[in-house]
Amino acid sequence: MTDNSQVKNNAPQAEERELSEKEIGEQRQIKRKKLEELREMGRDPFREETFDVSAWSKDIRDNFDAMEDQEVRVAGRIMAFRRMGKVAFVDMQDKQGRIQIFVARDNIGQDEYNVFKTYDVGDIIGVNGVVFKTKTGETSIRAMEVKLLCKSLQVLPNKWHGLKDTDLRYRQRYVDLIMNSDVKDVFLKRAKIISTMRKVLEEDYDLIEVETPVLGNIAGGAAARPFWTHHNTLDIDMTLRISLELHLKRLIVGGLDGVYEIGKVFRNEGMDKNHSPEFTSMEAYKAYVNLETMMDLMEQVTYKCAMAVNGTPIVKYGDKEFDVTPPWNKIDMTEAVIKVTGIPFDKIDSDEEAIEAAKKYGMTFENEADWTRGKIIAEMFEDYCEDIPGFLDGPCFVCGHPVEVSPLAKKDPKDPRITRRFESYINGWEMSNAFSELNDPIDQYERFAEQQRQLDLGIDDEAHPMDTDFVNALEVGMPPTGGIGIGVDRLVMLLTDSATIRDVQLFPVMKPEGKGGAQKKETVKIDFSKVQIEPLFEEFVDFDTFSKSDFRAVKIKNCEEVPKSDKLLKFTLNDGTGEDRIILSGIKKYYDPAELVGKTAIAITNLPPRKMMGQYSNGMLISAVNEYDGEEMLNLLLVDDRIPAGAKLY
Numbered sequence: 007m008t009d010n011s012q013v014k015n016n017a018p019q020a021e022e023r024e025l026s027e028k029e030i031g032e033q034r035q036i037k038r039k040k041l042e043e044l045r046e047m048g049r050d051p052f053r054e055e056t057f058d059v060s061a062w063s064k065d066i067r068d069n070f071d072a073m074e075d076q077e078v079r080v081a082g083r084i085m086a087f088r089r090m091g092k093v094a095f096v097d098m099q100d101k102q103g104r105i106q107i108f109v110a111r112d113n114i115g116q117d118e119y120n121v122f123k124t125y126d127v128g129d130i131i132g133v134n135g136v137v138f139k140t141k142t143g144e145t146s147i148r149a150m151e152v153k154l155l156c157k158s159l160q161v162l163p164n165k166w167h168g169l170k171d172t173d174l175r176y177r178q179r180y181v182d183l184i185m186n187s188d189v190k191d192v193f194l195k196r197a198k199i200i201s202t203m204r205k206v207l208e209e210d211y212d213l214i215e216v217e218t219p220v221l222g223n224i225a226g227g228a229a230a231r232p233f234w235t236h237h238n239t240l241d242i243d244m245t246l247r248i249s250l251e252l253h254l255k256r257l258i259v260g261g262l263d264g265v266y267e268i269g270k271v272f273r274n275e276g277m278d279k280n281h282s283p284e285f286t287s288m289e290a291y292k293a294y295v296n297l298e299t300m301m302d303l304m305e306q307v308t309y310k311c312a313m314a315v316n317g318t319p320i321v322k323y324g325d326k327e328f329d330v331t332p333p334w335n336k337i338d339m340t341e342a343v344i345k346v347t348g349i350p351f352d353k354i355d356s357d358e359e360a361i362e363a364a365k366k367y368g369m370t371f372e373n374e375a376d377w378t379r380g381k382i383i384a385e386m387f388e389d390y391c392e393d394i395p396g397f398l399d400g401p402c403f404v405c406g407h408p409v410e411v412s413p414l415a416k417k418d419p420k421d422p423r424i425t426r427r428f429e430s431y432i433n434g435w436e437m438s439n440a441f442s443e444l445n446d447p448i449d450q451y452e453r454f455a456e457q458q459r460q461l462d463l464g465i466d467d468e469a470h471p472m473d474t475d476f477v478n479a480l481e482v483g484m485p486p487t488g489g490i491g492i493g494v495d496r497l498v499m500l501l502t503d504s505a506t507i508r509d510v511q512l513f514p515v516m517k518p519e520g521k522g523g524a525q526k527k528e529t530v531k532i533d534f535s536k537v538q539i540e541p542l543f544e545e546f547v548d549f550d551t552f553s554k555s556d557f558r559a560v561k562i563k564n565c566e567e568v569p570k571s572d573k574l575l576k577f578t579l580n581d582g583t584g585e586d587r588i589i590l591s592g593i594k595k596y597y598d599p600a601e602l603v604g605k606t607a608i609a610i611t612n613l614p615p616r617k618m619m620g621q622y623s624n625g626m627l628i629s630a631v632n633e634y635d636g637e638e639m640l641n642l643l644l645v646d647d648r649i650p651a652g653a654k655l656y
Contacts, residue, residue: 025161033161040124041157049121051154057081057132064102066137067145073137080105080147081132081155083184085162089123098131099184106146107133113150121154128158176514189509195315196498196510200268202314203288203494206307213264213290218253220246220270226476227251227414229468230273233283246272250289251414251489252476255443258291259484266290268494276567277600279506280435283515286494291443295488297426300440301403303490304430305332308401308437308497315501323433323503328401330432335402340424342404343386346394351383368617376465380408380423388569389619398431413453413470415441432500440490447480517600538633556612557628557655559645560587565599571619575599577627581611582652590623596640608643608655 025033044050061078082100096107111119125131134151163185175182175189183190207213223242225232227249237244250267257265271287292299308330312319319331340351349363360379361371364386371377384407392398407427409417415425426442444450454477457470498510508514561580568574573592581587589609608628615622628643 030161034159037126037157037159037161040126041159043124044121044154044157047121049154051129051157054153054155057153057155059132062102063098063100063105066105066147070137070139070145074139076137077134077150078137078147079132079134080107082130083158084125084127084129084131085184087125087127092119094123096131098133103187106140106144107131107135107149107152108138108140108146109149109152113148114152118152122152125154126158128160128162129154130156130158173516176508177516179512192498192502192504192510193512195502198315199311199498199501200494202311203268203307203492206310207266207288207290207303210306211264211290211292211303213266213292214262216254216257216262216265216267217269218247218250218257218267220272222247224471224473226470226473228273229411229466229470231275231468233272233274248273249491250287251491252473254289254291255484255487255489256476256479258293258487259479259482263293263485264291276569277515278564278566280496280499281566282495282507282511285507285511287491288494289489289491291487291489293485293487296486297428297440297442297488300488300490301334301428302332304403304438304440304492305330305334305401307492308432311497312501321432321500323500326399326433328399328432328500330401334400334430336428337398337402337404339387339404339406339408340383341406342391342397343383346391347386349386351379354379373465376460378408378410380410384408384411389621392434393621398434400431400433401437402432403428403430409453412441413457414444414450416444416446417449435496435500436493437496437500438490438492440488443484443487443489445480445484445487447477450480451477532634536635540631554612555610557608558582558611559649559651559653559655560607560609560611560627561651562602562605562607565597565602567594567599568619568621574619575602576621577602577607579607579609580651581609582650587611587624588622589625589627590618590621591627591629591642593627593629593640593642597642602642604647605644606647606649606651608645 041051057079059079059081061073061080063080063082066073066078066080080098080100082098082105084096085099085104086095086097088095092111094109096109097104098107109119109122114122132153132155133147133149135147135149138146138148140146162181175186183193204215208215221235221237221244223244225245225248227247228251230248232245232248235244235246236242248271250269250271254265254267266288268286268288270284272284274283275281277283290303309319309332312321312330319329321328321330343349344351347367349367351360351363354360354363357378360382361374361377364382365371367386369382369386369389387404398404405428406418406424407415407429409415409423409425412425412427415427418424418426428440429436430438430440444453454470454472457466458472460466461469461471495507495510498504499507502510504510558581560582562577563580563586564578566576568576568590571594573594574590575592575594575597577589577591579587579589587609610626610628611624613625615624617623630641630643632639
């Protein structure tokens with residue numbers, strides 16, 4: 007029966023303000039005092055070990071007709087507390103959501119009610135009660151017993167403001183999950199995506215899940231810089247894996263004809279909205295199949311994950327929509343470069359011709375002898391095709407990668423200059439990388455040898471090192487095999503409409519936090535006797551020319567490393583116009599990109615756009631350069647953050 011007595015659901019109070027640091031400190035002291043009093047009464051909540059939960063909030067609401075007047079045992083965190091004399095209302099949050107608890111003195115007794123009134127928002131309680139509805143029709147539980155299971159000694163953000171500080175949300179994900187239900191939804195969807203992926207791989211493609219080492223002696227399977235660590239007992243340096251590939255293919259050699267692994271991979275490289283030094287990869291390998299099977303696998307995994315979490319193959323990301331229903335479009339890499347640049351690579355056979363054509367188009371080369379036709383095609387695709395708006399929105403497969411950039415893929419029998427490889431793209435993001443796997447040990451050894459040569463000479467610090475044991479495995483014999491690697495984090499980002507990779511990682515990599523915020527580097531003491539500066543200009547600069555330079559204060563919204571560049575950082579700036587300004591600056595040696603985000607710098611904003619590493623730089627950031635003890639020192643000119651974006655310097 008519905009309760010029609012005095013029970014009402016209070017209207018929300020006026021929006022609460024945020025507490026000051028002093029007030030938060032006072033609240034924490036009060037909470038600790040309450041804990042002391044509970045312990046003096048012999049009611050230490052931290053001695054509680056169990057509570058037999060029989061029902062959850064959403065299940066109760068969804069099945070009210072069957073559960074009305076039934077006794078239930080629920081548990082969760084107090085998120086709101088409204089006291090009105092002899093009765094009180096609590097909003098309790100459990101793993102499914104929130105439900106209202108009605109607590110009356112007459113139902114639990116005077117002594118228990120007096121203790122209950124001392125509970126706080128954030129405390130975790132267990133409730134034994136009866137399901138009913140209030141006069142306003144809200145499904146609730148009439149408490150017959152309330153037990154404190156854990157005393158919260160911290161102060162949660164208030165329910166109107168929530169936890170908004172992005173940096174704090176990532177650092178204190180546990181609070182983020184409590185306060186922001188949409189965040190919890192993202193990670194519930196992530197779990198669903200991964201479980202669906204497993205189901206597709208095992209049921210549709212007959213693969214088994216395996217685990218391979220995280221620590222190794224060779225960082226192989228990808229072009230990336232590894233993290234290094236040291237094994238004390240063996241007294242050897244080891245790397246964290248940058249890929250799952252080579253161990254999984256060893257298992258194919260061993261007769262496990264279909265394997266996959268979902269695991270963490272570590273790359274000691276830049277961080278931005280799509281890249282993290284620690285991320286989750288899924289790699290799968292199946293004997294006796296080829297590239298086309300891997301295309302089908304990629305389509306099915308994406309399609310079925312989209313259906314599982316969103317109920318539709320139409321993926322909405324920001325203001326874009328993508329239909330991931332198979333089949334997907336295919337794009338040939340060389341044909342795309344020809345179409346965009348006009349360079350007839352289909353008629354160019356020699357490296358020399360390719361270099362000259364690329365130079366005429368605007369590419370520059372530090373060591374021409376190290377460049378080949380294939381490497382130039384791959385570079386031009388990355389520099390001139392990938393950034394074209396909408397070009398790789400897809401979903402699509404980019405095929406025909408040159409052999410020089412694909413050391414683990416079979417050569418195409420129709421054209422041995424390219425490989426049987428694809429990369430899939432959605433929203434301009436690379437989502438997966440797949441091959442008809444190279445199983446010729448002689449060819450593999452030669453490719454590794456060339457990669458090792460480039461590594462030794464410093465030509466490419468991400469080149470693949472020689473792995474003689476893997477070559478030995480191929481000599482034992484690996485059947486024709488198709489393989490694929492899928493970026494799990496990016497797939498989750500896409501299917502949950504999440505802005506950054508940190509939004510889909512429960513505990514993303516963060517800088518250490520010290521008192522008052524992030525730890526600051528120790529101030530370097532400068533011995534000015536070792537400083538040399540360029541002589542001041544003796545000639546006067548024409549004032550009219552100088553006055554045409556437009557110096558503006560700019561806020562650094564984002565800063566990231568430019569791929570394949572040892573010098574450049576890419577800045578996304580707020581220059582006060584309402585549109586982002588992109589400036590590239592050669593200061594990578596001197597700054598960590600993350601430490602510059604949020605700072606205020608000075609830039610010349612009216613210079614003509616200049617192309618650098620395939621990207622346009624629109625202006626110049628101002629730095630101070632000097633020589634210190636024989637080495638060049640560079641300091642970006644940073645100014646007071648009170649200066650607004652767009653403020654002009656005179």
